Every structure is written in structure tokens, then in C-alpha cells.
Amino acid sequence: MTLSRQEVEHVAMLARLKLSEEEKERLSSELGAILDYVERLEALPTAEVEPLAHVLPMHNAFRPDEPRAPFARDEMLANAPQALDGLFKVPRIL
């Protein structure tokens, strides 16, 4: 199976990836191969199987509603490429 060029472009756009023509070509078949592999699951009889929401056999992992001291602002901003007046600085968003 090959993914159509349009599908590759759509997925690239959603992931904000800029692909060259050659990459689009290559990904069409590579992504297609991955989907083929996953499609093998279709062969299994799953009519009687409940959909799985989580791989761990667990539920209700909660914490009580008790606040703790947040991190120091300087520490939180330490890894930011740019900061100004205690705020994260990012390219302009329209």
C-alpha cells in the first residue's frame, strides 16, 4: 500500500513538517509499509474483544486536591530559548 501524496502532505502539515519532494516520495511508501504492517491486526478475530483504553490493568490513579509550592520562576525559565520579564518569549503568533 502506498499513501497518496495528498495524505502525506496533510499529515506533514498537521505535524508542521516541511518535506522536500524527494521526502514526500519516500514517505509515501515508507508510511504505507507501516500501515500494511499494522493492518495485519485486521486478520485477528476481535468481535468478542472489548476495546482497550489502556495497556495497564489499572484504573482510578488519583491524587488529593492539595496544592504544593510551585517551582521557582527562574528555574522554570532557565531552559527557555528566550524570556522577557518573567514570560516565555516566542515568535509572533497571529
Added chain:
Amino acid sequence: MERGGYEAVIGLEVHVELKTASKIFCACPNQFGGEPNTHICPVCTGMPGVLPVVNQRVVEYAIRTGLALNCQIAPFSKFDRKNYFYPDLPKAYQISQYDLPICRGGYLDIEVEGERRRIGITRVHMEEDAGKLVHLGTIATTPYSLVDLNRSGVPLLEIVSEPDLRTPAEARAYVERLRAVLLFLGVSDCKMQEGSLRCDANVSVRPRGSQALGTKTEIKNMNSFKALERALAYEIERQLDLLEDGGCVVQETRTWDEGKQVTLSMRSKEEAHDYRYFPDPDLVPIVIDDEWVERVRATMPELPDAARQRLQSCYGLSAYDAGVLTATKDSLDFFDACVALGGEAKAVANWMMGDFSRLLNQRGEEIAESKVTPAALVRMLEMVREGTISGKLAKAVFEEMYASGRGPDEIVREQGLVQISDEEALAPLIAAIVADNPKVAEDYRNGKDKALGFFVGQVMKATRGQANPQVVNAILQRMLRGTQ
């Protein structure tokens, strides 16, 4: 095209921030405002390798809300990731609920112009709020944006209605009613101006009687009840204009421009988001058994509809008065506190809906912020009943109570506002006024009853409103007849 032949179809998505102590997936404090980026940690800023853990109170508030909105509480629900890129969303996905929300299939009854309508609730789900962008200068010229993540991870409920609303007035009534319920539940403070209650609308129009839905638009950025009503009215007219001109409605997202009072296109369907939802592997499912639901049900407070009925049947208040007093939890609590202290229900209601609410509106304050206590209001009403102060003086006393927070006894004593009921004190004063106005006295004796009012007014003026009007009336009638 006959406009009367068309109707609007409106569905609302309401987001409310929950009033928990900590955020939904980390223990950072959940507080409005604060210095930028001072309520954050690696979890709510999306640092690599961190794990979210659900705040149990968020689940309980969601169950409480679902029960109040007559929903089924899902025995099994889960969290999903909603993927999109925006700098106020540090993980590049929002943790939300997609196909298995915590509550489904409820309703909320509203009343518009005396007509009761039942509005379906499609679902209620839990999710996290995003941060806030701060722009320097104008959005068009600023070279960069600044991000404050204090709000990132604040717990939200999204409450989605069925497309059951037909007019802007119904939409407003629905949000007002929903807000009242949420305030009574104590799950959110629901301040539209601060963004703790936000509302988006889906709007379309169709020929009356048609079952099919027209093409809809989504309206955002309505930050007050008035904005909600106006934006919907504008959008319905805009869609009808398009159809009238032989055009058609384009499916798109539009934003309400409060300054220009119009809706403007934000993005079309082609640019619409493809969120690629999938179950969040960091969070295990939520299983809610009947016992948990019943435990929450047992702690449910009285809701607005029940309170309104109680006020009508226990105290004989009108449906209108009961509706106004139960519009907020604080207002009902104040009323109940006054009655518990021995206040006469009707008098308490009149003062709360009259002078008290006028002063609150003037100053833009909420009843909970006011310095007037139930005990002070009840004491003031007692002084009116005992005749210590007149109803007119009470207004001045109340204004002073409102302004300073002092008790009525103190104010009355200090300002010498005590009502003069002593006949011996009033009689000479009244005699002098009658003597000064022989013509008016003559008129009264000739059957002109209105002349009495003139004398009462003069006496009130002379005593700075402190004379007891009943006593004045009695003395005047006796004097005017007696001198005949």
C-alpha cells in the same frame, strides 16, 4: 424571502474553570492571576518525562455537575490527547475527553417570557485549560509573543448542549441558569469577565418546521451575557441576509468583535483543525461505581429550582421575587440568614431587591463583598417595625450601613436620626406651620384632601424627615378639624 418563516438553531459549548485548590494534573495552586509564571511546574509546562496525575476533586466536581444536569454518569471514562500547535499549549496537546466523557444525556430547564423549555445536555467532560498569550503593543506590529503558563493545567469542564435553543434570549437564559446551578454547586466562580465561564455557540438557520439542519457557523469570544445575546442576534440576521440574497452560509469559525458589534470570519472549514485524538497513555481510565455516585449525590446542595419553590411556598414570595433571590447562591444564603435571624421574609426580600441591589449595581459589587451583614439588615428592619426610624430614614441608614459597614443602632444614634413620635414635641411645630398657612388650612376644611399632604411635607422638611408620619397625620387632622 419571508423571515418569519425561518428559525434559528443554536447549541452552546460552555467551559467553566473549576474552583479546586490545585490544578488538574499537578499540585500547582489553582489561582486566578498572580505574577506571570509563578504557579507553574514541569508538569503544567509540558517538560519531557513528567507524568500527569488526576486531581480526585475534579472528578467529584464533574460527577456533581452531571447529577445537577440530570446526566448519566459514565461507569467507565478516559482521557484523550487533542493535538494542535499553539504557544499557549506547551505539550502541543490538550488532555481532554473524546469518545468516553464522564457525563452524558442530561437536561436543563429554562424559562423565557413565562414559557418553560427543556434544553438537552449532550455531554460534560473534563479537560485542562491552556496558558495565556501576552502581546506587546498591537498584535499586528509586535515582533514576538509572550507566554504566561499560570492558567495552563487549570481544571475545566466543557458542557455541551443539544441544538435545542431557538433565540438569543433562550441562549442567554440557558447560560444564566447553568451559571446559577454551577454557583449553587460551588464548583466554579463562573466569572465571565475573568474567563472562568466561557461560551461558544453553534448557529444555523432553517425554514420553520424543517427537521434538517442548515449549515452552521461557530461563534467565539462572547465575554458577557449581553455580548452573547447581541452576537447571536447579529449572526442570525447575517445568515438570513445571505439566504435572502440567494447566497449560502459557509461553515466557518467567527469571532464576536465587541467594538464593532459584528461577527468576523476567523477560519474556514478547510483550515479547520484535525485534532488526531487518541487515548492518553499517561492516564489510566476512570471507573465510577454506583456507590461513588451515591456518595456524591448525598453531598449535593439545594439547587436553584428547589430553592425557588421553597421561597414561594414557605414565605409566600412571588415567582419573580423568588427567581431574583435565587439567581446566585450568595443572594439566597443572605436571604436565608436574615430569615433565620428573625427577619420578616417579605421585608428582607424587598430590601434585598430594592436599595441593596441598587447600591451593589452602582458600585459593581457582589453581595458577598458587601459590608452589610444579615444581622445588621434584620436589626434595621426591626427598628422600622418598632417605629424607631421611618421607612424613609431607613433608606439613609442603609446607605450608611452599606458605605461603612457599621450597625444601624450606631448610625442612628450618631446622626441623631431617631424618629420623633412624641406628640408633645411635634404639636407646637405643627401648630406653627398650620398658622403660617391659613389659606391651605382653609382649602383642607373645604374638602381639598390634598392639602393635608402639603402640611405633612412641611413637617417632614422641618424635622429633616425624622417625624413619625402617622403621628404627624393624626395631629394634623385633629388640629385642622379642631380649629374649625
